Amino acid sequence: MKHVGVLALQGDVREHATTLRKLGVEVHEVRRPTDLNGIEGLVIPGGESTTISHLLVSSGLRDELKSAFADGLPVFGTCAGLIVLSASILDGRTDQWSFGVLDVTVKRNGYGRQTASFEAPVDVDGIGPVPGVFIRAPRITEVGAVETLASYDHGDGSHPVLIRQVQAWGCSFHPELTADVRVHELFVNSL
């Protein structure tokens, strides 16, 4: 059985855990550095990126995760999790830091505020259309050395919405909010 951590500082923790358990994964909720022991991969959920960043520092997890990612710990960030993993953030706070393990620029709330949230099918390489739930979603505006697994055109040009860079994955939408487990399955199968 695979052991996967879900960063449980704030956000869609329960939904990610439920989806991972459907895939036969042993889920570890991660709130402090010792919770990282024994996990083979980590999911960083959707939530508020400023809140998650703040709690990563106060919990002592930021420095631990920096070295874990450098040592190759696989990680999958959804929505706010994508922001936290990206190299560069637009429209964030001026002091907002990120791990920089995904060579992309993301624009916070890049598809609009809460009232602009939407659902649309997203065509993922290798698995086909999956339901995409975009809530105050970040928009990937520039990509570097990443592989794009899905793009979506919201009427204003196509932008990547699911990307991978070696062991780090990120997506703009919330795969944990639907019954479809295939996006998580891609990540879990890579472990």
Next chain:
Amino acid sequence: MLRGGVIMDVVNPEQARIAEDSGAVAVMALERVPSDIRRDGGVARMSDPQMIQEIQATVTIPVMAKARIGHFAEAQILQHLDVDYIDESEVLTPADEANHINKWDFTVPFVCGATNLGEALRRIGEGACLIRSKGEAGTGNVVEAVRHLRTINAQIRRLATADSAELFALAKDLQAPLPLVQEVAATGKLPVPLFCAGGISTPADAVLVMQLGAESVFVGSGIFKSDDPIRMATAIVEAVTHYQDPAVVARVSTGLGAAMKGFETSTLDIRLAERGW
């Protein structure tokens, strides 16, 4: 995605900045915190749009604002301002003593208060997509928040153990829409997230309601009426994340200074939680 977080009442951009710095998942923009509304009396209304827009321009996290119960025109204004959520709130003076806003008419999501399951399901039937237990706002006293959260959860447990034939009578007793009653009976939870509000003023208060089943916490007067708002805000945020870890809660609770003064609820002239139908 507000789960596992703290939503803080703020009355100006400076407070909004402090809330975001402290790790709030959202701010509630309003002209006076509930304890000041309680002290000042008079009619409490929607905030000035200018103040809401200044706060929207200051922070990157979601901004909520309050409309009076039944005051759909205030809600139309707030939707036009592109607030992220509208709180149809008993903290403001109700505009309609029979009807709440038909929230299906709006695209902006609504949060509404409830003291029991029937009230929660009536609000959901009207289109609310987030429920907060009401507590008694502006008192700094958590007792009503506990009462409402326990009531809602006890009534959910009752539905979950009921025979399908009993659900018709239970829906009648709860004065709630039957399909929602049947859904709660089948799933054992509300169809929308359940947050907690009203009287939370320390990290321990926040932990208490999280362990009682709240998924996030609203803190109104409790932060900016305390001695040291920055420390109190940061401490409540950490306590909500680590609500199952007393060692963390003990650490963040240490040396915080005085929490807001608070009221014994039996001495109150006005009970805000009784507003809403």
